[in-house]
């Protein structure tokens with residue numbers, strides 16, 4: 001029988017960390033007289049670029065539009081194939097479909113939920129144009145190996161870094177303790193970030209595209225604002241009348257200045273958010289490693305994840321629901337693992353390609369993973385309740 005927790009506070013699976021600073025920033029933008037893409041957006045772009053070490057950062061309305069712009073700007077369209085994963089939030093594969101290109105789904109590794117780099121070469125065909133890799137749940141994928149492979153085959157690399165603001169990698173060949181590089185430098189051609197509340201840094205909704213290529217950055221800026229040749233901020237500041245042109249069909253993928261002002265405060269908090277999550281994740285790791293029936297996620301030696309989510313795996317699909325319900329009965333919210341696009345009705349036969357190797361591990365990961373509560377304000381005491389409840393539930 002399920003019990004309704006009365007006195008015990010419910011522990012959510014995630015929670016944004018925002019306060020008076022964000023509220024004051026939104027107020028500042030609202031009272032400034034300029035509320036859509038303007039000076040706050042420009043400032044957030046500069047500050048985010050500096051944080052990840054990218055020469056260019058272009059703010060957009062969310063990560064889905066960021067992925068779409070990245071693919072369009074790289075010239076990907078009908079007849080092209082893009083190598084990616086089914087095992088991701090559906091926006092990853094949807095962005096490929098928007099362009100008319102076909103997603104080619106490669107299987108993942110079970111302990112990181114990331115694309116298996118050993119399977120990528122086998123997925124390349126004469127139609128392949130790009131690899132759209134995901135740093136799933138914040139855990140860096142093997143971007144060094146993927147970029148090497150892509151360069152050898154003349155392919156572009158787009159990083160879906162939706163969850164990975166604050167994550168770091170060490171590319172092989174490097175050595176020493178201080179050569180950690182932020183995700184988003186980027187290591188591929190373009191990296192796309194999300195500022196949705198389920199990620200660390202949030203603006204409500206929002207996104208960012210980083211690149212080292214100035215021409216690509218210019219294309220993002222053109223396309224995010226209707227293909228308008230002269231941004232409204234420039235016309236506003238000009239003492240001469242300027243008539244803008246529309247040389248290409250663009251989109252409205254703008255971030256607002258209200259959101260950007262909030263984002264600037266969130267960016268200041270990001271290092272503390274990552275540090276707190278890494279501490280809590282280490283506690284989960286120590287308490288749950290070796291528990292029969294539970295597999296903990298593995299962080300490769302060359303990766304430092306921001307632990308956007310901490311997902312364990314139970315041993316059989318039949319236990320996933322029971323364990324989640326047992327935790328909910330104790331006031332603890334969890335979520336199933338990452339979904340698989342190819343299992344959804346929006347992905348009928350013919351709309352995607354299965355890469356050699358199949359998608360067995362992607363399906364197993366979806367059916368056995370459980371995302372545990374992890375957020376900045378989670379207390380050690382509440383985390384201990386999660387750990388105790390999980391141990392009890394898997395032993396039952």
Ligand SMILES: *Cc1c(COP(=O)(O)O)cnc(C)c1O
Nearest residue numbers: 062063064089091162194195196
């Ligand atoms: C959240 C997420 C997205 C979508 O981000 P939005 O900002 O909500 O559009 C895309 N890919 C991955 C891997 C995500 O986790």
